[in-house]
Amino acid sequence: MVERWARWSGPVAVALLLAAGVLLTDRPVVLAVAVSVTAVGICVVVARVWLTEWAAVVAFLPVVGLVYVLAAGLSANLGWFAICVVVGWVALTSGPAPTAVFTAVALVGFVVQGLVEPEPGWGTWCAGVLFTALACQMASRQRVLLAELRAAQAGLAERAAAEERNRIAHELHDVIGHALTVSLLHVTSARLALEEDPAEAAASLAEAERLARQSLAEVRSVVGLMKDAGAAGPLPGADQLDELVASFVRAGADVDWSVTGDPSHLTATEGLTLYRILQEALTNVVRHAPGAPVTARLELVAGRCRVVVDSRAPAGVATADGTGLDGMRQRAVALGGELTAGPHDGGWRVEAVLPA
Secondary structure (H helix, E strand, O other), rough: OOOOHHHHHHHHHHHHHHHHHHHHHOOOOHHHHHHHHHHHHHHHHHHHHOOOOOHHHHHHHHHHHHHHHHHOOOOOHHHHHHHHHHHHHHHHHOOOHHHHHHHHHHHHHHHHHHHOOOOOOOHHHHHHHHEEEEEHHHHHHHHHHOOOHHHHHHHHHHHEEEEHHHHHHHHHHHHHHHHHHHHHHHHHHHHHHHOOOHHHHHHHHHHHHHHHHHHHHHHHHHHHHHHHHHOOOOOOHHHHHHHHHHHHOOOHHHHHHEEOOOOOHOOHHHHHHHHHHHHHHHHHHHHHHHOOOOOEEEEOOOOEEEEHHHHHHHOOOOOOOOOOOOOOOOOOOHHHOEEEEEEEEOOOEEEEEEEE
């Protein structure tokens, strides 16, 4: 939408220029004033109603005609500036086609004036009209581009914020899901061993407490990303994969874990992605198929990283493709890899392949 100043600056400028033109004409003052008032009135109506591009061009044509009636025959009359003002007004508020048509009409008028009253000044007015049309059309284009750029920046900022919220949501899902699942296993073990083996029950509760503290620290690190990136603590990586598997084993899960290759050269982002994928895959096994034997392996060969988690789920156990699997896929795709999950050899397999 055109700003208020752009709507009303045109009529004001036309009024002032025509008033100056009245002082430089030998025509009757009554006629000059009537022509000026009529031209300004048309401009005010157009500014008030703000017609479509082509309708505005047609509405402004009488203004051009009235200026010719007032200042015809004298190229030095300041009233001709009103033509430049109206041409610029059309160029600022209309597209290239209406601007070209209106400018052509104004130029034809000056050419006719030059044929009737040969004076060097008519060529100057033609150049002034062309310059005004081009300059105002460029300014209009720049305004449109600026508005589009601001809209694009707002869209990018909103998209970036949404992606960041999504990433943090996945981090919290993985951390809290793992903590609650494994802690529940320890609490269940403690409850079952409370009467027969109090020492084992105490050890399970201590492990649940340790895991809860560790998970709380991870949650604080993730939440720190939302406040200040510098306030976030270190996130887990490839050097903590063995401890991750050991936490499930201590909780009673049957996990056969093996590593082929050296994961120490992986970047922090790659290590965190592997950690979260393995964490979510093992958590899903414990949640959906408790007690099922699991084979997990990490292979780093030929410039790629592959993590596979196979579980032998009991008959009748179904694993839904939910938020956890979707989060794992997004993590893999973000690093240029891929993740597949589904039934395999009577069980369930999660396989992620990443470039390393």
